[in-house]
Amino acid sequence: MAINIALAGNPNCGKTTMFNDLTGANQYVGNWPGVTVEKKEGPWRHDRSVTITDLPGVYSLSPYTPEEIVTRDYLMSGKPDVVVNLVDATNLERNLYLTTQIIDLGIPVVIALNMMDLVEKNGDAIDVAGLSKRLGCPIVETSALKGRGTAEVIEAAKKAAAAGVAPATTLRFSAAVEEGLARIIDIAGERIAGRYARWYAVKLFEGEQLTVDKLDLPAAELSQIAAIRDAVENAEDDDAESIITNERYDNISAVCDACVKKSPKAETTTQ
Ligand code: BGO
Incomplete structure (x- = not known):
């Protein structure tokens, strides 16, 4: 089954590094229609039926900047089968703001918990199973810089796309x-x-x-x-x-x- 994966995350979370690792030299670079925001797309280097679209780095899905509008419009276009939300694990609190919004979209989500090498180096610990349960989506620990966990992210994304279900989050408003x-x-x-x-x-x-x-x-x-x-x-x-x-x-x-x-x-x- 051909699948479309949207790669979304905050600026500096390691998205470019991960996108390069996933697609290798097979990248098409252009602009999103009507705006001077760079669009990068390419097939996964292990399976050309998987297309990865790198979305601009954003902190939220508000419609205030061209990057936010591009990201939000694409996520709501019906094109992505699954969103891979790259999260900087060293800045979890800030990064999860975007995550809570992506979860509300109702599209299957896989979280790539990136920079785990730095978390380990700092001696910090994250209860990944507990985080996954609360957010309601699979989480794969990664270090894009070291190419660690990136193939597992795509395998998890393929599974989530095939299941086609929205995140079963426990997070609720008042x-x-x-x-x-x-x-x-x-x-x-x-x-x-x-x-x-x-x-x-x-x-x-x-x-x-x-x-x-x-x-x-x-x-x-x-x-x-x-x-x-x-x-x-x-x-x-x-x-x-x-x-x-x-x-x-x-x-x-x-x-x-x-x-x-x-x-x-x-x-x-x-x-
Ligand atoms: C510099 N682990 C670590 N340790 N670093 C990572 C990881 C990871 O898993 N993933 C990415 N980085 P982008 P966006 C840099 O460029 O992919 C690093 O904005 C430097 N550059 O190498 O660009 C990555 O696309 C000089 O770091 O992020 C990059 O999402 C000194 O995180 C930065 C130190 O990654 C941002 C770092 C000249």
């Missing part, structure tokens, strides 16, 4: 937000039905204009959604976008507290 999202999914119905439903519901809850324009919902539905947003904003005394961002960070912080053990040596030197 009860009030989750209830709001469920009601938005009901209200928008067919218009957002399918794998991206949760993503669209979050964006409609936030009132993100790009999504509102794209979905072109009737005014009556938009005002019902606005009422849901207003109720949560009033209860939390914050705006919807900040509520979502803060709850993502709260979840990430809890995950890191549970799964990352810093070496005592590192802890004393930073005090």
Whole structure:
């Protein structure tokens, strides 16, 4: 089966290094349509039926920069069968912000936990099984620099693409937000039905204009959604976008507290 893998991650997480290791010399470099953002694509060097698309490095899937728009549009285009989210294991807390958004898209995800050589060198430890359970997707430990684990990433991605299931994450927003999202999914119905439903519901809850324009919902539905947003904003005394961002960070912080053990040596030197 031919599969398309999208490689996504923060800037400097090692994506170029991994992409080069995976594709070798077989790379096509161009631009994404309409923007001067570099597009790199190539077949996996061990199996040409696997195509890897290297997405621009981004910190989030907000629509504020050309890189974010390119990444988000491609992930929502239906083209990738699976996302390989490359995560810098030495900067887990920061990198997982993007991960929580990718998970919400409903596409199969495999996490490549990169820079594990540095984690080991620092004497830190990550409970990879615990992290995988909480995020709801397979995690492969890698060191792109040393070519370690990269073939295993593609094998895991092939399996995830064949299974075709969304991440079974245990991460949830607060009860009030989750209830709001469920009601938005009901209200928008067919218009957002399918794998991206949760993503669209979050964006409609936030009132993100790009999504509102794209979905072109009737005014009556938009005002019902606005009422849901207003109720949560009033209860939390914050705006919807900040509520979502803060709850993502709260979840990430809890995950890191549970799964990352810093070496005592590192802890004393930073005090
Ligand atoms: C420099 N382990 C280690 N130790 N380093 C890694 C790994 C890994 O698993 N993966 C990548 N790197 P990019 P983006 C550099 O360039 O692939 C390193 O932005 C340097 N350069 O070698 O470019 C990689 O595409 C001088 O490091 O990331 C690179 O995602 C001194 O992480 C950096 C030290 O990788 C970013 C490092 C002149």
